């Protein structure tokens with residue numbers, strides 16, 4: 348069994364991976380080949396130790412070289428759930444993968460788009476974060492899909508093959524996906540309403556003249572770059588959306604550690620790198 352699974356390929360996850368490698372621990376790091384949008388999008392980085400006034404894209408290239416040199420490979424799968432069993436963790440991915448490890452490091456960052464009112468209330472009752480996990484529940488139904496990144500458009504494509512109608516609310520420019528059953532709405536959603544399950548999505552202002560200020564839907568998919576850690580791991584203690592950690596980056600769950608933006612402010616590369624390093628040392632002690 349693996350010593351550790353790292354969730355997230357930003358600075359926190361990479362820093363943890365480098366330290367686990369140095370400590371000769373077995374691990375997998377889940378994320379994507381572009382590492383992190385929050386690194387790539389930085390215009391100029393001036394406060395990261397050892398990196399002199401470059402762009403985020405340059406930092407991504409440097410990190411890729413470092414990973415290659417250390418023979419660390421990113422597992423390009425999106426984690427959909429982490430389950431604490433008696434003395435191990437089971438990690439499931441949207442691609443259908445199932446992995447076991449003695450410990451986990453949550454380094455999944457934070458989503459900059461705020462949650463919508465009602466999102467938590469209707470989670471599992473019409474609100475979903477994973478197209479491939481829950482898409483089949485909406486065969487021939489009408490759904491809304493809020494998507495924050497073009498990188499997840501393939502999930503919209505997957506849903507479009509199942510659902511009768513999709514209202515797509517993209518939170519990014521240059522939408523590429525289209526289809527007969529996809530209608531794009533460029534308005535800010537405000538609230539989710541329903542009785543037992545999701546019934547309506549309300550907007551800040553009427554979406555378009557042809558719709559009222561609300562849509563009747565059977566379900567709502569939130570496709571975001573970063574899923575809230577509390578959604579990923581049942582029973583995880585969070586405060587104001589951040590994972591509660593000790594100085595050793597341990598959480599309230601034995602063998603579960605967290606690092607980077609997901610543990611709280613300041614949202615900075617140096618903090619993320621430091622916490623990733625501490626979390627990896629704590630894992631090394633834990634699995635001894």
Ligand code: FAD
Nearest residue numbers: 355356357358359382383385426455456607608614615616
């Ligand atoms: P992230 O970088 O957000 O990485 C998390 C990764 O985890 C992402 O790749 C995400 O796709 C992946 N992930 C999430 N959920 C899952 C899942 N379920 N399965 C698989 N993978 C998952 N900080 C500075 O110190 N200096 C700066 O100059 C600076 N400039 C910035 C400029 C911009 C435009 C932005 C947006 C941020 C900037 N920051 C800066 C802040 C910095 O980007 C963050 O503090 C840092 O990226 C946090 O690193 P992280 O590893 O915690 O999270």
